[in-house]
Amino acid sequence: MATEAHVQHPNYVKIWGILVVLLVVSVLGSMTHIRNVVLIAAFGVAVVKAYLVAKNFMHVTIEKRWVPYLLIVCLLFVVILFAGVSPDVMKHSGLHWSNPSANAPAQPGAAAAHE
Amino acid sequence: MSTEVQHAEPGIFQKYFFSTDHKIIAMQYLFTGMAMALIGGFFAYVFRMQLGFPNQHVPGYGIVTPGKYNALVTMHGSIMIFWVAMPVLIAAFGNFLIPLMVGCDDMAFPRINRLSYQIFLASALILLASFLVKGGAFGGAWTAYPPLSASGAYNLTPAGAVLWLLAVALEFVAFLLGGINFTVTTMNSRAPGMKMYDIPLVVWMIVLASVIFMCSAGPLIAGAVMLLFDQTMSTGFYDPTRGGDPLLWQHLFWFFGHPEVYVVLLPAMGIVAEIVAVFARKKIFGYKTVLYTTWAVGFLSFVVWAHHQFVAGIDPRMANIFSVTTLLISVPITEMVFLYIATLYGGSIRLDTPMLWALGFIAEFMIGGVTGIFLGSSSTDIYLHDTYFVIAHFHYTFVPIAIIAVYAGLTFWYPKMFGRMLNEKLGKIHFWGTVIPFNVIFIPLFITGTAGDQRRIYSYAQFAEQSRPALQHLRTTSTIALLFMLAFQLVFLFNSFWSLRHGRRAEANPWRSSTLEWTVPSPPPHGNFAELPTVYRGPYEYGLAGCAEDFAPQNVPDAALAEGVKV
Amino acid sequence: MSASVKPIANTRSGTGIPTARLITWWVIASEIVIFGGLLASYIMHRIGHPEWADSAAHTNTWAGAFNTFVLLTSSLFAVLAHKAADAHDGPKAAKLLRLTSLGGLIFLIVKGFEWTADIREGFVLSSGGFWQFYYTLTGLHGLHVLAGMIIMLVVASDAAKNQELQRVECIGLYWHFVDIVWIFLFPLLYIAR
Numbered sequence: 001m002a003t004e005a006h007v008q009h010p011n012y013v014k015i016w017g018i019l020v021v022l023l024v025v026s027v028l029g030s031m032t033h034i035r036n037v038v039l040i041a042a043f044g045v046a047v048v049k050a051y052l053v054a055k056n057f058m059h060v061t062i063e064k065r066w067v068p069y070l071l072i073v074c075l076l077f078v079v080i081l082f083a084g085v086s087p088d089v090m091k092h093s094g095l096h097w098s099n100p101s102a103n104a105p106a107q108p109g110a111a112a113a114h115e
Numbered sequence: 116m117s118t119e120v121q122h123a124e125p126g127i128f129q130k131y132f133f134s135t136d137h138k139i140i141a142m143q144y145l146f147t148g149m150a151m152a153l154i155g156g157f158f159a160y161v162f163r164m165q166l167g168f169p170n171q172h173v174p175g176y177g178i179v180t181p182g183k184y185n186a187l188v189t190m191h192g193s194i195m196i197f198w199v200a201m202p203v204l205i206a207a208f209g210n211f212l213i214p215l216m217v218g219c220d221d222m223a224f225p226r227i228n229r230l231s232y233q234i235f236l237a238s239a240l241i242l243l244a245s246f247l248v249k250g251g252a253f254g255g256a257w258t259a260y261p262p263l264s265a266s267g268a269y270n271l272t273p274a275g276a277v278l279w280l281l282a283v284a285l286e287f288v289a290f291l292l293g294g295i296n297f298t299v300t301t302m303n304s305r306a307p308g309m310k311m312y313d314i315p316l317v318v319w320m321i322v323l324a325s326v327i328f329m330c331s332a333g334p335l336i337a338g339a340v341m342l343l344f345d346q347t348m349s350t351g352f353y354d355p356t357r358g359g360d361p362l363l364w365q366h367l368f369w370f371f372g373h374p375e376v377y378v379v380l381l382p383a384m385g386i387v388a389e390i391v392a393v394f395a396r397k398k399i400f401g402y403k404t405v406l407y408t409t410w411a412v413g414f415l416s417f418v419v420w421a422h423h424q425f426v427a428g429i430d431p432r433m434a435n436i437f438s439v440t441t442l443l444i445s446v447p448i449t450e451m452v453f454l455y456i457a458t459l460y461g462g463s464i465r466l467d468t469p470m471l472w473a474l475g476f477i478a479e480f481m482i483g484g485v486t487g488i489f490l491g492s493s494s495t496d497i498y499l500h501d502t503y504f505v506i507a508h509f510h511y512t513f514v515p516i517a518i519i520a521v522y523a524g525l526t527f528w529y530p531k532m533f534g535r536m537l538n539e540k541l542g543k544i545h546f547w548g549t550v551i552p553f554n555v556i557f558i559p560l561f562i563t564g565t566a567g568d569q570r571r572i573y574s575y576a577q578f579a580e581q582s583r584p585a586l587q588h589l590r591t592t593s594t595i596a597l598l599f600m601l602a603f604q605l606v607f608l609f610n611s612f613w614s615l616r617h618g619r620r621a622e623a624n625p626w627r628s629s630t631l632e633w634t635v636p637s638p639p640p641h642g643n644f645a646e647l648p649t650v651y652r653g654p655y656e657y658g659l660a661g662c663a664e665d666f667a668p669q670n671v672p673d674a675a676l677a678e679g680v681k682v
Numbered sequence: 683m684s685a686s687v688k689p690i691a692n693t694r695s696g697t698g699i700p701t702a703r704l705i706t707w708w709v710i711a712s713e714i715v716i717f718g719g720l721l722a723s724y725i726m727h728r729i730g731h732p733e734w735a736d737s738a739a740h741t742n743t744w745a746g747a748f749n750t751f752v753l754l755t756s757s758l759f760a761v762l763a764h765k766a767a768d769a770h771d772g773p774k775a776a777k778l779l780r781l782t783s784l785g786g787l788i789f790l791i792v793k794g795f796e797w798t799a800d801i802r803e804g805f806v807l808s809s810g811g812f813w814q815f816y817y818t819l820t821g822l823h824g825l826h827v828l829a830g831m832i833i834m835l836v837v838a839s840d841a842a843k844n845q846e847l848q849r850v851e852c853i854g855l856y857w858h859f860v861d862i863v864w865i866f867l868f869p870l871l872y873i874a875r
Contacts, residue, residue: 016754046866053865054862071710074712075718084420086729087430089723092730223701299708304701333715333719344814363726370719
């Protein structure tokens with residue numbers, strides 16, 4: 001079954017060029033060692049690059065609408081996972097709380113409590 | 116056009132072992148699942164004998180040592196969920212029903228379908244192989260919490276632990292493949308005229324279950340890779356002395372584990388919906404409401420998981436949140452049950468065996484549901500966690516799902532699958548002989564659990580503060596009831612095998628149902644439809660006046676209805 | 683076993699999307715949660731263990747950046763292959779797919795050198811902390827690159843005969859997804875570590 005030409009093909013080489021420039025920007029940004037610059041250069045650029053690939057190479061914006069919604073919902077589940085788990089795994093103390101047993105050094109199993 | 120099947124008549128091997136026909140694959144899943152059920156049921160028999168008659172020789176097994184007890188309960192849980200409930204409810208019924216009910220000739224990707232069964236079979240064989248390795252089957256509970264599951268020095272079943280994990284991982288891959296196939300087929304391969312709201316509920320439910328499974332299994336697959344490395348490659352993902360965290364596994368596991376119970380619940384509710392409509396001769400009350408409610412349940416199921424971890428030392432603020440969401444999820448489920456009851460109200464009810472099972476599901480599942488409220492509230496759960504109350508609760512949900520609804524589906528679609536009718540009288544004996552003992556098994560366990568009986572203890576004799584001899588009669592009662600329940604399953608085994616040869620031959624539509632699978636011969640030929648159908652209406656047009664029949668099949672045009680339906 | 687009889691079920695399109703592309707989107711959706719789960723686990727641990735920065739400093743930024751460049755370029759070839767397939771030019775699509783695969787191979791070879799260097803310095807999977815995640819993340823990603831390459835070569839061999847051209851777009855979609863995962867792994871493991 002042959003493909004139907006369902007997309008208008010943009011200039012892919014131009015998009016690739018932009019992606020490479022962004023890559024260079026992210027590497028240069030990381031070399032400044034200024035925390036906020038590094039973070040934006042690294043992750044901000046990553047988000048932009050991912051969007052460019054999704055839009056221009058995967059044609060996700062021309063696809064039936066529910067497709068990007070499905071993908072976003074899957075991402076949302078990952079965010080929910082992160083939100084639900086990080087209070088226990090990521091930090092063991094915060095502004096107003098601390099988890100002393102998690103903060104304590106790990107010890108071998110306690111001796112049996114009963115005789 | 117559809118049965119223009121070019122290949123020559125296949126040999127036995129090709130036809131039964133390498134078939135890509137969805138109906139054969141369905142049977143493969145069904146029989147594998149039922150075989151695993153025998154094994155899982157046998158394990159339940161053994162450990163319940165240990166609990167009812169502690170430290171005595173169990174007929175057919177021997178003495179149950181503590182290590183063996185752990186392996187038995189681990190394997191019972193794992194087998195029943197992963198190798199019985201899922202293959203039968205989702206893969207067997209899904210494979211058999213979906214192409215027939217949406218009006219096409221097979222799944223969209225038959226070879227991927229076959230591959231998924233082969234992977235599933237491999238997973239089952241690996242699990243069975245784990246019984247034979249040094250140390251025996253994994254004994255760290257189906258929840259496999261590290262460090263117990265990560266360290267062979269703790270669980271004493273290092274080889275079994277690795278094999279168990281591999282088996283589960285392969286089973287996940289099989290169901291990811293199969294589920295995606297079901298979803299694509301339902302979305303794309305429907306008969307012309309079958310719009311979204313004309314799809315039978317059981318198909319919707321199986322597809323939604325597959326989607327829920329797909330979205331929840333991912334993090335656990337990641338977690339399983341990490342656990343496998345902890346087991347075999349000396350990593351420390353879950354080892355706090357090496358920068359890891361055992362709670363991470365718990366969260367990853369239950370992030371999957373809770374949606375998983377809805378993954379198995381939804382197909383069960385779908386089966387019950389089909390049967391209720393047919394045997395009450397009435398449209399499902401609020402089809403769209405049922406559908407939207409199911410979507411809500413599906414989404415909510417992703418935000419309740421940590422109610423399994425209330426006593427694990429999680430952040431108490433999260434415990435509050437999860438308590439609220441857990442109590443909230445009971446609302447849409449209850450609403451669905453009400454909709455089924457509303458369907459029954461005013462219906463012309465026939466209490467054939469499938470309907471008995473469907474009604475049994477509703478009644479028993481409700482008990483499971485209300486007892487879940489005590490566990491969803493974090494305050495009461497602190498007391499009840501890890502007691503037999505929890506076991507009784509989840510058996511009051513799982514048994515309706517994996518046993519009652521399965522029998523409902525099997526007795527309902529048996530004529531279509533095998534071309535014969537099951538014996539009604541034996542069916543009713545089997546029904547009562549299963550449901551009554553089932554209640555006698557688990558009601559005592561609510562009582563012993565509330566009294567404080569802890570789970571996963573092979574014998575209370577070892578733990579002075581645990582052993583409550585006054586309750587032993589309840590434990591023994593539970594065991595004896597299980598013996599009865601297991602014995603009555605022989606009635607079903609006999610009925611289903613005997614009827615294969617000697618049952619009354621089934622016509623195409625013995626239950627006078629309106630969905631598409633009943634328009635083809637029993638059993639359906641390869642390719643399903645001599646002429647692919649067009650669909651003109653929804654799936655539950657029952658109780659019609661002014662037509663020759665009291666129902667309108669989906670594939671009969673309006674004009675032809677008044678002339679009467681050829682059954 | 684190439685052009686076998688397809689069931690009618692495969693040729694229908696209730697959604698308007700051809701079944702091949704539809705199944706590809708669902709596969710990608712499931713992979714989002716798999717990688718998402720692993721990445722979320724890593725991020726949580728990394729934020730909770732600031733001391734891992736010392737280990738993380740040992741990853742080779744230039745190798746990572748080069749690999750990013752390689753994958754981006756291979757994605758370009760993949761989408762050009764799609765364009766060729768749309769124009770019914772099977773042989774050209776096949777050639778471009780094979781170039782994409784070559785990109786994947788280069789990626790894996792560079793990764794191999796990277797891992798060898800790390801292992802020589804004594805950082806192995808069981809070194810705990812940062813390294814167990816580093817190897818698992820890049821390993822799982824690498825497996826997906828390898829699987830993608832193999833499938834791509836199979837699709838290319840059909841496309842060269844102008845058969846099953848719809849699969850060119852689909853394997854391309856998968857490849858772009860694998861590229862996007864790396865787009866996030868690169869900053870996580872190499873530059874914002």
